Amino acid sequence: MPFGQLVIGPPGSGKTTYCNGVQQFLNALGRKTIVVNLDPANDSMPYECAVNVEDLITLNDAMDAYQLGPNGGMVYCVEYLEKNMEWLLLKLKPYADDGYYFIFDCPGQVELYTHNQSIKTVVRRLEKLDYRLACVHLVDSSYCTEASRFISVLLLSLTTMIMLEMPHVNVLSKIDLLEQMGQLDFSLEYYTSVMDLDYLLFHLNEREPSERFGQLNKIICDLIEDYSLVGFSTLCITDKHSVANLIKEVDKANGYIFGALSEGNESILMSANSTDLLSEARDAQMRYEAMRGSSSSANGRPSGAGNAPLDSLLNGMSIVEHFHKDL
Numbered sequence: 001m002p003f004g005q006l007v008i009g010p011p012g013s014g015k016t017t018y019c020n021g022v023q024q025f026l027n028a029l030g031r032k033t034i035v036v037n038l039d040p041a042n043d044s045m046p047y048e049c050a051v052n053v054e055d056l057i058t059l060n061d062a063m064d065a066y067q068l069g070p071n072g073g074m075v076y077c078v079e080y081l082e083k084n085m086e087w088l089l090l091k092l093k094p095y096a097d098d099g100y101y102f103i104f105d106c107p108g109q110v111e112l113y114t115h116n117q118s119i120k121t122v123v124r125r126l127e128k129l130d131y132r133l134a135c136v137h138l139v140d141s142s143y144c145t146e147a148s149r150f151i152s153v154l155l156l157s158l159t160t161m162i163m164l165e166m167p168h169v170n171v172l173s174k175i176d177l178l179e180q181m182g183q184l185d186f187s188l189e190y191y192t193s194v195m196d197l198d199y200l201l202f203h204l205n206e207r208e209p210s211e212r213f214g215q216l217n218k219i220i221c222d223l224i225e226d227y228s229l230v231g232f233s234t235l236c237i238t239d240k241h242s243v244a245n246l247i248k249e250v251d252k253a254n255g256y257i258f259g260a261l262s263e264g265n266e267s268i269l270m271s272a273n274s275t276d277l278l279s280e281a282r283d284a285q286m287r288y289e290a291m292r293g294s295s296s297s298a299n300g301r302p303s304g305a306g307n308a309p310l311d312s313l314l315n316g317m318s319i320v321e322h323f324h325k326d327l
């Protein structure tokens with residue numbers, strides 16, 4: 001029974017980086033893992049990709065052949081993949097038979113998960129063949145900095161969950177960059193557990209008072225609370241605790257921890273030492289507050305030192321080499 005994760009999220013949310021980091025992490029733990037690229041516009045892949053949709057179709061092919069723009073071309077590509085599902089199944093089969101764990105790197109166009117049915121159909125076909133998949137939905141943690149942006153992310157996450165109808169782990173990615181974003185209005189825990197949204201509305205109405213949209217914002221927040229489905233894990237891809245915690249969540253969501261009961265299933269060991277979502281958010285907050293403290297200059301504003309982009313954080317190392325450095 002093959003297990004895996006479907007990695008989705010808006011453009012630039014860190015999907016490809018996550019796929020690379022998690023593959024390295026799991027391989028280092030002894031779990032045989034491959035990355036399947038389902039993004040026909042993925043021009044720079046940091047991982048070695050076992051199956052690549054670009055061998056079937058590329059975005060440029062679709063755009064040139066049918067004079068489409070990038071969005072139309074992307075929709076054409078995923079619909080083409082849906083129609084050529086046998087191609088994908090044939091490519092995956094040897095790895096599935098060999099007990100590999102799958103990570104699917106998906107395109108970032110949001111409409112593919114909120115309106116278009118093709119990705120959903122691809123997932124249903126895989127599920128029929130007993131693939132056990134969880135969706136990992138990455139959204140940039142910078143959305144926490146403004147109430148209106150966070151509400152739109154909540155709505156996007158809820159819509160995606162309802163649309164895809166599969167086990168789902170929502171993730172606030174690039175949490176290391178929080179230190180650059182100044183003080184959040186609430187604790188990180190408030191954003192991860194999506195607590196009482198009235199506080200968020202209060203902030204929104206104070207900062208952007210609007211008679212017209214105030215009522216709309218309230219209705220959207222009520223809707224999100226009524227469903228009571230959305231919550232977030234956190235991720236900093238260079239922090240091994242953060243990656244390990246997220247993998248534990250995903251292993252529970254897709255059933256790997258229960259279904260792959262083979263000798264040496266490292267997921268059972270990891271979960272024996274499990275933390276819940278709240279304590280994970282608390283840990284993350286403490287780590288990044290400490291980081292903010294150490295990178296602040298005398299006047300309390302963040303200095304440039306802590307603002308390194310991912311590449312300079314890694315300093316030429318692979319993600320897993322960076323983890324080993326801390327051991």
Ligand SMILES: Nc1nc2c(ncn2[C@@H]2O[C@H](COP(=O)(O)OP(=O)(O)OP(=O)(O)O)[C@@H](O)[C@H]2O)c(=O)[nH]1
Pocket residue numbers: 009010011012013014015016017018039107108173174175176177235236237238308309310311
């Ligand atoms: N600081 C930091 N940067 C990150 C992290 N994850 C990803 N990035 C950076 O975010 C940028 C976008 O990352 P990608 O992995 O290409 O994002 P993506 O979601 O695959 O993007 P598309 O495929 O274009 O939708 C890159 O510059 C990464 O280096 C993280 O945890 N921390």
Ligand SMILES: [Mg+2]
Pocket residue numbers: 015016017039042
């Ligand atoms: Mg990508």
